[in-house]
Amino acid sequence: MKRVIRLLLAAAAVSLFTSGCAVNxxxxxxxxxxxLDKLRVVQVKQLEGEDGTIHKLIAGNxxxxxxxxxxxxxxxxxxxAVVTYVDKWMWDLSMYLLxxxxxxxxxxxxxxxxxxxxFHTSLTRLSPQEMVDEVVGNIFKESATQK
Incomplete structure (x- = not known):
């Protein structure tokens, strides 16, 4: 019985320590x-209370x-088309776009x-520019594969 308990504890420890906090x-x-190929003129709606950083990055992309x-x-x-966005920021020694x-x-x-x-946690974090490039790029890439 003790052996089974030790084995379960070891499996739980391995599971706990290998899961990590790097999500990507x-x-x-x-x-x-x-x-989306027919889009010519789009409007990017800025979030109320947002400083405009993400808005400008999306518009530039x-x-x-x-x-x-x-x-x-x-x-x-x-x-x-109207482009809307939701950004979620997190603190881990510095603010980053989660x-x-x-x-x-x-x-x-x-x-x-x-x-x-x-979605990138602290260990796999990207800059806001890289996150915008990834998201918008994936939208247009997915659109191209549907043809």
């Missing part, structure tokens, strides 16, 4: 009816992809055409 996940989904990015004040009829979710939405119905997510 990047995903993207695109609605089958969405054609979309401009590099040849899209025109407009100001928040444009109406839904003037854009092909998770970023970007959603490309239909401007008229607010229906999500595509969503990308990146």
């Amino acid at each position: 996940r990047a995903t993207a989904t695109v609605d089958p009816s969405a054609n 979309l401009r590099k992809r040849g899209l025109q990015v407009t100001e928040d004040s444009k109406s839904a009829e003037q854009v092909d 998770e970023l979710t970007v959603t490309v939405r239909d401007p008229k119905s607010d229906f999500p055409l595509a969503t990308g997510n990146s």
Whole structure:
């Protein structure tokens, strides 16, 4: 019986110490009816209370992809898509971007055409620029593979 208990304790210890805290996940989904290649003008909605850092990085990434990015004040009829995002920051000796979710939405119905997510804990952390590149890149890569 003691041997079984020791074996269970050893297995629990191995499980505890090998699980670690390095989590790394990047995903993207695109609605089958969405054609992101037809997008020309998009609007990136800035989160209320956000300093604009992520907003500017997303807008810059979309401009590099040849899209025109407009100001928040444009109406839904003037854009092909509205891009929203949620950023989650964490403290581990310094602030870092833990998770970023970007959603490309239909401007008229607010229906999500595509969503990308990146999640990196402290040991696998990326800079905000790298997180934006990963998320937006995965959205457009996933869109291209659906053709």
